[in-house]
Amino acid sequence: MFANRSHCIIKSFIRRQHFYIDSFDLSTTGIPRHEFHQRRQSLVNLIRNYIKTEQKQSCKDFTICLPSSSRLFMGPDVTYFPFKQQSDFYYLTGCMQPDAVLLLNGNDETFSTNLFLSRNTTHSIEEYERWFGPTICDREKICEIFSIDEVYPIDQLLTFRFPPSSILFYNAQFINDKTINKQNLVPFLKRFSSSIVCNQLTSFLHTLRSIKSLTEQNLIRQACELVSKAFVNTMKNCKKDTQNEYFIKARFQYECEILGDVSMAFYPVVAASGRSNVIHYQKNNQKINKDDLIMLDGGCLFKQYASDVTRLWPINGRFSPVQRQLYEILLTVQKHLLDYLNLGDNLVTREKLNSLADRYMIKYLREESIFPRAIEDYHAKNLIHVLCPTGVSHHLGLDVHDCDLYSASEQLQPGNIITIEPGLYIPFNCKDVPPMYRGFASRIEDDVLLTKQGFEVLSSMCPKEIDDLHRILDDRDKSHMQ
Template sequence: MFIMRNISIMKTFIRRRHIYIDHYDLSSTGISLNEYHQRRHSLINLIRNYIKTEQKQSSYNFTICLPSSTRLFMGPDVAYFPFKQQSDFYYLTGCMQPDALLLLNGNDETFSTNLFLSSCPMNSINDYERWYGPTITDKDKICQIFGIDSVHSIDKLNSFKIPSSSILFYNSQITDDTSTNKKNLIPFLKNFSSSIVCNQLNHFLHSLRSIKSLTEQNLIRHACQLVSKAFIKTIKNCKKNIQNEYLIHARFQYECTKLENTSMAFYPVVAANGRSNILHYQNNNQPINSDDLIMLDGGCLYKQYASDVTRFWPINGRFSSSQQQLYEILLTVQKDLIKYLNSGDKFITRGKLNILTDQYMIKYLREEFILSRTIDDDHAKRIINYLCPTSVSHHLGLDVHDCESISFSEKLESGNVITIEPGLYIPLDCTDVPSIYRGFATRLEDDVLLTDQGCEVLTSMCPKEINDLYRLLDERDNSDID
């Protein structure tokens, strides 16, 4: 009996060492295996060029280290859902497995792709599958799915053989990560203490990720179409007597997630009664009055690619004269920015878009006598910085605020997807504008693809012209609930 029991314990221990992935079909990403290969090759070429030009080395070894996200829990046995994979890791692999790590080892001629996976967290794969569903444990099969060279247990990371004097590339943020990878990562990174280290891998990856392939453009375009439909249905079902912001939130979430296996790209903002003056308002649970304005900022995630739209409408069906005046200014500014993207300027940056936004805002607010014409330009600029404190644009893709390492001064390229979202936020205590306009706050946001010819507004089917909004609002009583 003693011997049998120890054999059983030994078998349990051995079973715990099995690595796995949850059953996965790479075709569900919408990206071909060949494109993932191309992405890894493009990164390798950037790294090689950097080593040759910046490090002045013609013969070298390098290691690229990129961990996945970990699965986070809101309480015992209750995970946050859906799982959001680390975007750089996903971009290179298409793998949605948590607590994994990608290691690319190479030199000036060749490189290899190694995927490290966590062991099964339960006593056996059979136990795990009973609770969580099918898995794949065959290493050759995993290599075939992701088009990689080898698969290893992440517990073996620190003993994995790295070429001598290898230059390490990683993201500095990973050392602050609380994931289960950290216990393996920190000792592994110390192996490079005497080597050249570049801890800004994201700069290389974001330069690649910011220029979307045709496949990525189509995925984002579809995400924008889906969220546009969700906005239309939400506005049409936003009744005049709706009582609370959370009802709009619930309707929008329903409309987003019922379509083609989409999920929310981020927690939406549903702000009534001037609460949109709180720039990151997310309570979405306050009462709605019959004459309130509603701002909805939301997006859906389609095959991991995000959309991001903001619209604004009067709950009673019509803007007041002052509300319409400010809304039309905002709409005109946005149209001017999109027109500028189509102007043929060969060096457009997000920084320049911010400057133009301020100029347009000052011009139109002065023309409407909302901003005094007697104040000088410097004073007007200070007021606009106060009333328009947010940037007018960010990149969009696998993250809602995509490719954050790309600076505002970097030239926008064909294939970039960005938002155009001028905002105007006038606090109740602002004395720089007449009292009738105080408390007004909103933004208009669309998603735009930069092309060789100019730009394509991917969210163009989402209504924003006043007459189009009124038409939707007039249809509310006759609209279907489904």
């Protein structure tokens, strides 16, 4: 009996060295297992239809190859944190393990899901767990966790068998992606003949990812509620004598992260004194003057799903007449864009939203005499492209700028979650507007779920009406006087 027990222990130990997943990562997903299986089935259905309609073939074998992200290091043994999983890989698996590969192999009738995981390179699993925490190494348990058919160590990718005529679906961009480990991936891809390769897998995945399930909608709704609370608390705790942008950035990050198991969706932008005229401003370390407007663009990740909100407020507690005038134009334009989503237009696109934003912006800049009322249309259109150089919308989901291959000319559908973010950026040297307006730059951004009935502003808890902002700032000043 003792000999058999010893043999079982040795056999179990060898098996455990093949591959592993970090058990801490299993708490990151808010998506039920069956939904990941449904996503894989939907992708396979798209691939099958593509083969029939574009390749004019039936009963054709196919292989879908999708790598995970690799863990990036800022020093010899210090990783960047938090780890950001490759979004398409996560969408199909819910797995947060680095240096993994997903293969879906199938034909017209069936398909299988195979996950290839990194080996444990330490002397023992006990040593690994001592440094990095508990793991799961049991093959059957891993298959159950991710609702997949089989799991293998990563180096078996090179000997994995598939039909020689199988069509490969992958993304060519992975070859140059520094966040992906290509040690096993590239040799595997070279096993396929170039005549049977389709390198646009992402276009299929982004079609699926653009429509958010009810579970995804709820996760993004929670991310928006969390970031809205963080915005309000940041305004309340940044006094009128705050001297530097970095204090507001630090306060916002703090307010996000104390609300729960969240991380930053992106490095926040805190711009005062017209520095938001730098579209990708991220220094967040400049002096704040007593009459400055603060633009904060920030978002948080909740169970891998992002929020993205931008608000503007006067550090001293009150908008000046000029600041109020321009802010109200931005807010009015945003409300017009939201109203348009409610009109039942069957052909709403982000391209149309851009065009509408330009039209409304020109209208109100004329009416407020910021543009000369007699300005010719062609001149106004040319000028608005200088003052409003950014798009007014992007998709939101696992990435802040989600589904980037989903064209702006594509029709928007119920289940899409997009931002609505008109911006106005007037350079200090812009001689086409009166001097008092030069240097103003900002946007107002909300996250919006499109529904069959119209839309839902998921970030509605974050105040943007001037009276509401003034009320928060008045409460701030009262509390700091006590």
